[in-house]
Amino acid sequence: MISFCGLELAHPIINGSGTFDALAARRVFGDAVGGAFPFSAFVSKTITAEPRVGNAPPRLWETPAGMVNSIGLPNRGLLAYLEHDLPALARLPVPLITNVMGSSGEEVAELVGALDDRAEVAAVELNVSCPNVKTGLDIGADPVELLAFMTLVRPATTKPLIVKLTPNTADVARCAVAAQEGGADAVSLINTLRATAMAPGTDRPWLGGGTGGLSGPAIRAVALAQVAAVCRGVDIPVVGMGGVQSGHHAADLIAVGATLVAVGTENFRDPAVAAKIAEELAKNTQIAGL
Amino acid sequence: MISFCGLELAHPIINGSGTFDALAARRVFGDAVGGAFPFSAFVSKTITAEPRVGNAPPRLWETPAGMVNSIGLPNRGLLAYLEHDLPALARLPVPLITNVMGSSGEEVAELVGALDDRAEVAAVELNVSCPNVKTGLDIGADPVELLAFMTLVRPATTKPLIVKLTPNTADVARCAVAAQEGGADAVSLINTLRATAMAPGTDRPWLGGGTGGLSGPAIRAVALAQVAAVCRGVDIPVVGMGGVQSGHHAADLIAVGATLVAVGTENFRDPAVAAKIAEELAKNTQIAGL
Amino acid sequence: MSDLAPAPFGRRRLRVSDRRTEGPYVVLTAPDADGPPPRAGQFYMLAAVEGWGAGEDERPFLPRAFSVLHAGPAGLEFMLEDVGPGTSRLCGLAVGDQLWVLGPLGQGFTPPPVGARALLCGGGVGVAPLALWQDELERSQTPVSVVLGFRDAPHAQGAALLRAAQVATDDGSVGHHGLVTTLLDAELDADTAAVVYACGPPAMLEAVRERCLARGVPTQLALESGMACGYGACYGCVVPLAAGGYARVCVDGPVFAGELLPAGALLAAHGESA
């Protein structure tokens, strides 16, 4: 059992927001998903106050050992989430972390406040880092703005608040310190790196959204450096992620100080990979413990 | 012929600083290197005022479709460069761009001033972006500091000044604009992304220098996004680089506005690759021109 | 789909038991002991266990989606066209090589109402899902007609994967010289009481959608789209809906009723301008 912000989790492996849809997975794979649920907590994809349809396709570009996505945070909005998704997600065998985003501290405070009432929500993750949406970038990239943002959002809930930092910044550790000062219970990183691609043989961008975010093994070494820097800077727990594909990669993030490790893109290659990673990690830890 | 800061170049492909040692290559491959010199201009590795031995080994870590280096800018210092390297580099069949770095505007102004006297130097590139050395990071990552830096350095030479921006920043386009305001004749990007790796099976960093910089195909999509953002922001010419392996990759950078394209890590896989890339690019351009 | 067992959770290894070619197409067979039988129009995410990631531009990295061509005691059959690093690697597999497989995935075709015949219209490698559909329809004694379009004579060898197909080729080297939609028009001119099941390149699907809509003939279009996951996790594979918003091709499709799709939707999802 791992303690994280007051939650007791079976192992350190969770999912990265937006990289596993537990409800869709249950439709596709049936009850097997529930029985063998691979994550020790489930992080929902980013929810916004109003519904969003997301970006125009194409939304994906495969890169060497990675991918660029420009999904654009499609979601049915807070109300539908509260009414439809939360009750269904509550049936998962693990605690639920709801990820939210908004264009101002006030807006996010309202979102967070609405979740505060709901027992299904074990913790809230604040997406201040999505490279596809202007606001996310700006708040999370500047320590001063991030602190001001947290000052508005923190009072809105007594639930644990995890700040998901943006990697697209000069000094991510300073942003993490600002989040901590602003009352964050934990920070998570890294989100995707701002990236783009051209449509083959043209001078137009491939992605409907113009730019997107790079994820996967390609960014693993960047993630490790950022997580290490943040762990050196803060006392609160850190959720490390970025390109994790194996127990070894998870162990590296834990070695530099992460408490939990999130798996993102690798879920796309194998929906059950997180269970394998958790096992490998447990085996590593046993060996190291001897 | 391509015009770049008053230089007339045979094609748009140059090397990234620190990724090709023309003098060592001539020792290894003989005169073939001169005859078939693959770059249309040669960028020297970063020179500092005093000699540097560089970082302790290991200095390299291979990543999925890329590598992390922590070389630490070894060089014999300005005086040895002026006395020994410049005369030898002058024998190359292409213009020479000297890359320099220093810990303050004053120091760099002196370096640049010393190069100003030397006819062998066609242009100077300012490394304000090396992630291995504290100073480089800080100056280049903050538009205000960068402008102040340029105010000190610009008057030191009438030669073209290329500012090599750091990618480890929140808004690289704003940094590029600051460089332009400060009198840069061109900007180049991207340098490597801050990254690290653990020694396998340990909780110690692998690299002697602790952290390093990620380069290669893994960062190509990040490079393209940053180059595109910079090209939208400035009027001066842009040298684009990051993960270029083929004429297609070079064409993408040119499509978003780069004037020249630099090849870095791919030189390590094939010292003659740049000539192939220049050919492929010329073929692409011909086809597009029809 | 409630009558079908869901896909096993997690990718599994299958072994290629047969590899043959039909003109430029490669057909791979892989026995699948653990998976439930797929429905026509469903697909699998495939990757080679060895050598995935070493092709052009250091790709492929993600698995690739393939319709099931046939399914039976011999195993699952897939029909592949080499169009890039992923399909190139898969086409290079030999008997005995291993595949990662996830599936069956997505919503398949649904039968025509009683009295209407099934008109199968395929282009290129898009004939794949129609082959299994023909098997299923003929088993339930539904009348079936098949019209297929190909680039040229070598590709037209793919027509052998279905029975009694009328063929059109772009270069006229085999069958009708021109577009498959001309054959489709002729079929519908003769008898409009049909449901059209189509799969093929975006421009062909768009043409099918448009003309059937105009004629009031229902269509079920099996779409392609760039996919990262195939099971609804990434939201990357979307197609715009006529009603607004987007649907995920992998879980809401890949088969969609033509009426649900707006004009040009099929081109947009492929990065072509509408």
Added chain:
Amino acid sequence: MSDLAPAPFGRRRLRVSDRRTEGPYVVLTAPDADGPPPRAGQFYMLAAVEGWGAGEDERPFLPRAFSVLHAGPAGLEFMLEDVGPGTSRLCGLAVGDQLWVLGPLGQGFTPPPVGARALLCGGGVGVAPLALWQDELERSQTPVSVVLGFRDAPHAQGAALLRAAQVATDDGSVGHHGLVTTLLDAELDADTAAVVYACGPPAMLEAVRERCLARGVPTQLALESGMACGYGACYGCVVPLAAGGYARVCVDGPVFAGELLPAGALLAAHGESA
């Protein structure tokens, strides 16, 4: 090296003409029409043309350095030990497969002064450069002794690649039970007028360097180091020098006089603590 033609500029394709094993080691042969003959101790950067990048952790990406084992009319011979994704891929090559090759690279061994014999000391796959060196020395009638160390009997089969080798194994299953340095000591005790040529794991080289320094016996150590380029471009392969600063193993070495290296240098370059 002025008597040798430089390496061709740019990597070139060679075809594997033979593949054999010596215990756990793989020996590949590749005819090299365009390259000049290598000197013993020189190396080549190798990569597989196909399937490079699809191994563990999506690697290898960079080419890998290999000493030349033998060189002659049949081509270049390389001896490989599978220790990771790069060597694993190369060990999996079959006759007819293609290699990217750059080289010959680096500074090879230089002969002993007249009257001194050559004492070749190798460990594991480090015997490779000594094999060609033995060929060259015997051709020039220089007296040669060979001591080799291996983990166990299977690995000790690598000793067959040299002539008249005394062998030590860690587990005593073949030859002397213990370290190769014990054999080296015995040779030097018998006759100290020798130059020691050594190649092997860092700890072995360190032990050779140390004891020969103490005895005043000159050494030429063929080092390994993680390399990105092999031709002096990346400055990644350095080893510390006793005089301070670092030398590039690829262009200043891989063969270094032991006196030039400080204690512990060989371990540091491999990420092991000194």
